[in-house]
Structures are given as C-alpha cells and as structure tokens.
Amino acid sequence: MVAKHATRTPVKSRAVTPIAFVQALLLAYERYGADPYDVLRKAQITPAMLRRSDSRISAEQMEQVSEAAMRELDDEALGWWQRRLPWGSYGLLARASLTAPDLRVALKRWCRHHRLVCDDVALALEADRQQATITLAEHRPPWPGTRELCLVTTLRNIHGYASWLVDSRIPLRSVQFPFARPAHADAYPWMFGCEPVFDAPVAAFTFDAQYLALPVKRDERAARLMLQRALPLTVRLYRRDRLLVQRVRELLAREPAAMVNADALAAALNVSVRTLHRQLQGEGASLQALKDEARRAHALDLLARTQRPIKQIAQAVGFDSEKSFARAFRGWVGQSPSEWRRAGPSGRG
Template sequence: MTSPAFLKPARAVTPMAFVRAIAKGYERYGMDPAEALKSAQITPRELARPGARVTAAQFEALSEHAMQELDDEALGWFSRRLPWGSYGMLCRASLTSPDLGVAIKRWCRHHRLLTEDIGLALEVAGGVATLRITENRPLDEAFREFCLVTSLRFMHGYMCWAIDSRISLRNATFPFTAPPHRDAYAPMFTPEVRFDAPQATISFDERYLALPLQRDERALRTMLKRALPLTILQYRRDRLLGQRVRELLRSRAAEASTAEALAGLLNVSGRTLHRQLHEEGTSLQTLKNEVRHELAVEQLRRTNRPIKQVALAVGFRNEKSFSRAFLQWTGYAPRDFRQQGPSS
C-alpha cells in the first residue's frame, strides 16, 4: 500500500522536510534514495533547500517507491520494519466492522501487532471522539514529526474512505514545537492545530462513530491498487451535514434564517448545502419543519405561552399558518395537543 497524497495535487505544498525524512529512512537501511527521488522528479539540489515544497503527486510517487524498495511502509520510523502490505492488512481487518467506532478500535488493536513503538487509542468524552498516539519509546527526531503526522493521516484518511464521508476535525495537537512549515498543517488537518501539546491527537464529533461502513472487499482491492485515497479533500460530502444543519436551526435560528446564512455558518456554498442534503435524502425545508415541530412540541408541553407566541417563537409569521402546519405534523390542533398531552 502506498502513502497518502498529503495535500492537493498540482501545487507544491508538501514540506520538503517530509521528503528528507524518507531519505533518512534509506540512510538507516544503508541504501541510496537516488532512484526513489528520481521517480518523484526531486533533484538533490531541491532536497537540500530548507523551505522547498513538492506536489502531492511527487510525494506519492516517492513514498510508493520507497515503501517497496525498503520493504517498510513505516519508512524507517520504528524499531522493526512494517513489510509491504501492512497497512492494507489493517484496512482489511477493520472492514467488516458494523460501524466506524468499531473499525477504529480494531485498527488500534491490530496496530499493536505491527509495532509497539507507538500505541493508538480512541477516547470519547463530552460528545467528542479523540484519536490519541502514545509514544512508547523515544522516536528518532529525524522521523518523529513525519511518523506522528503520517500515522494520524493514515487513520483519518481510512476513516473517511470507510464511511465515504468527509470527517471534519475539531482540532489536532502535536507534541513538538511548531515547525517552519506549520502552514501545511491546516490543509492536512484543520486550522485548529496546537503544538507543544502532551500527545499527537485528532478530535472529531462523536456521532461519526455510529455511521456504518460503506466499503467492501472489492472496493478495498481497488483502493489498494493505488495510493491509499486518503486525500481528505476529495471527500466533499459530510454524512453528518443534516445533523449539523438541524443543530444550527435549533441553537442559532436567528443567524440561520436563510439558506445563504446557514451555508455561511457551515462554510459551504448555498448550492453545495442543497446538493449534499439531497444526497443524504433530505432537504433544508424538511429539516426546518422537523426542528419547528420539535420546538413547538416542547413549547406546548413545557410552557403556558399563548399559541400566537409559540408560533412566532418557532418561526411562523402568524398563528393560522402555525396551526395548519402543526395539524399536518401531529394530527392535532395546537390547543388540543396541549390539552390532551399526547406523545408526538
């Protein structure tokens, strides 16, 4: 299995520091990286330039060549080799999981069979899932940054591929000083990156863990024929988008009064918002109706506010249109619902 393309192709944005880390892997095994560098069209002069960058395609070609030539998918990071196919084995071992949470736990457990130099663990608290790396032995400083970054990228990329969805990260942390190429971290992970942290971590919404896997063995074989497609930017659909829209409609209704305003809060275009909701089998109007229904039921059950005030509070212009909609939702007029107290 080849390495993930770290960033968008065509632009030279992948730090040369990562290329030099691969060259250090060759040095560890007493081998010459010349052919690998040539396959990626990286000259020795470029390799020596401190602030140089390479494209994702160059980095992918270099990684694939190096992993096969060294027969080490860890590229020299660990105390023993991870033979060619090791990460493919991790993917296959997790593929039959019923949901993403189980898949991640299997990945973490099986990773220990490959190396004990680092440990991966999933923690969940307060609605946030965190994937954490524990360094069980000191990693060579020549490899440490590249090892921790790549290990999290592999994991994040596999997660996105497995559920066929972009997984938006809340934050990422790293246990080293911010490198000169720190600007590359936002495209790789999230703008919310913190350095000099206790451990390397990525955090995301816990609800992704409940999503079912969308891939099968055939899809896995196709994926493993090329670079592990963990370029996160290609996953434009977020399978939790509907839930995120619902939350904003409940908690920030005044700011999310139009599709354009809501799209702005989600950092997508209005067209993208409608398209992705359609792909999830819903629509903005459907979600608005669901939220209005939920809020109306809460208001009618828990308060004594006049029906007109309830109507305005949940987004209707007048009591008449609210009563008509509520009757369609529940089969009851708002006053009858309040008096009888039926379950919705």
C-alpha cells in the same frame, strides 16, 4: 543524494503539502543507505524545491513519492520506528477490521492490531456519548528528524481508513500534536479539516461519537481495489459525509438563530457552502427544508412553553418580522401563531 533535474508538468490539485515532509521522508533513504534520485524525479520534486523551506507540493506528488519510497525501502513507516513495516503491513491491518459490525469495533481492532506490527507507539480509542478520541502515545522516539511526519501520517492514516471503511467523511472536531507550531502550520487545516493545537501533551484527534455507530460498508473486494492505491486516503480528506443531514439538524437545534445562513453552517461544519449544498442534495435534503424544519420545531416549543410575545419568538427563530413569521407558521400548521397558542394541547391535533 537528491534529484539532479526534473521536467515539471501541471499537477491536478493545489500545492499545499510542505516540502518539510519530503525532507523528512528522505531521512529514510539516509537511514537505509539508498538513493532517492529516481523517486524524486518521478514525483517532479527538484533540488531547488528541496532547498526552499517554503516550497509546497501537491497531494498527487506526496502520494507518488510516499508510495514509491515505501515500496523501494520496503518500509511503510518510512524509517520512523525501530523495525521496518514491510510493504503490505497496513493492508493486513485494513483487512483485519473488514468484518467488524460498526466503526467502533473496527477502530478498536485497528488500534489493537497496530501494536502487533509496531510497539513504538500505541493507538487507542476512547469515547463517550458525544465525542470520540483517537490518541497516539509514543513509547519510543521516532528516527531523528521524522517525528512530525510520523505523527501526522499515522493520524491521517487511521482517519482516512475510518472514513473509507464507512464510506463517509468523518469531520474532525479537533486535532493536536505534542510539538511546537511549525513554520508550515497553515497547511494543517488542509490536511485535517480543522485548526490544529500544538504543544499538546499527546497526539490525538476527536470527532462526533455518532460516527462510531455507522456500519462497516467495505468487503474484501473493496479492500483489494483500495489497496491498489491506498495513499490518497492518507494525503487527501474523504469527501462525502453520510451524517451531514443529521449534523445540520443538530446545529440548527442548538443555535437556530445563529445558523440562519449557509455561510455560518458551512463554517461550523468545516466545509464550503458549495460542498454543503451538494452533499445535502446527495442525501435527498435541502438546506432550506432543514432550516424550515428547525425553525418550526423551535417556534412550536417556544409558543408551547413560554408566554413570550410573538414578535420575540419570530426573532428568536430567525425571522426578520412578525409578519413573515406568521405567514411561514400558517404554512406549517394551518394556523397563526396566536391561534395555535390559544388552542392549547387539546386543540393542536
């Protein structure tokens, strides 16, 4: 049974969440023999919306209907697995990682403890010096019709918790799922911040391994406040990235000529240009200063290691002309590029 009517009011965020997720959530009500009428009415989800496969709801609506269903059914897994995860199960998991010294240890604990409350799936963290990967292996199939919602929510849950734990958005390099591309695949970049891969061997996401070294910044008091309204960590991307300055530096070092403008950098970092500038400012930096720093380092390296003409070096580090490069270079080191090169190592200070 679904809601008979609902009075709709404007919502705060863009409606991008597929109605298919709500339809999958309603299967939990069928499984437990409960009536979802009140939950749908309060979330302003109408029968007409449920009938249209292309309907979308806002993050607030998904948050509201998910939390209400979890409480009413006393199952934070929304009927996916063999046994319920009673309300508060993920709160216990969250608290178990609070005393970890850094994100690496916290995520390993989360994955290990998750198997204590649910053995239908297994989460695992693998990492090398460059990349970290969270994989989700399925030991038993979820309840029929809920697999997509189950895998998406489980990955978003651990990603959101990890970001909250270190108080930093953790941009994903990739995300993949072991099912066919759904009709609403255009919603996935909004949910994960990157383009997904479908028909993959296993559900997983990857991110820069440097985030694993970030210290855990939350305590019991912070956890109590978060758990009063934890669903936003699952349905919305965390905003602030505490390693953004470092990531910009690395991009500029790798591709100094290609990353000469904010549009290119923002696209590579999966953020908007406005967000890029705002977050850099919040970290006490500016894009122009970081670009100048990268250009200076690259120019010095090319002048010291090669005999390339000054004009070519100017182009390689992103200047339109040799004249503008020489002017900027003199501002950096007090000498022209030719003077600095002639001085050699002993005369550069």
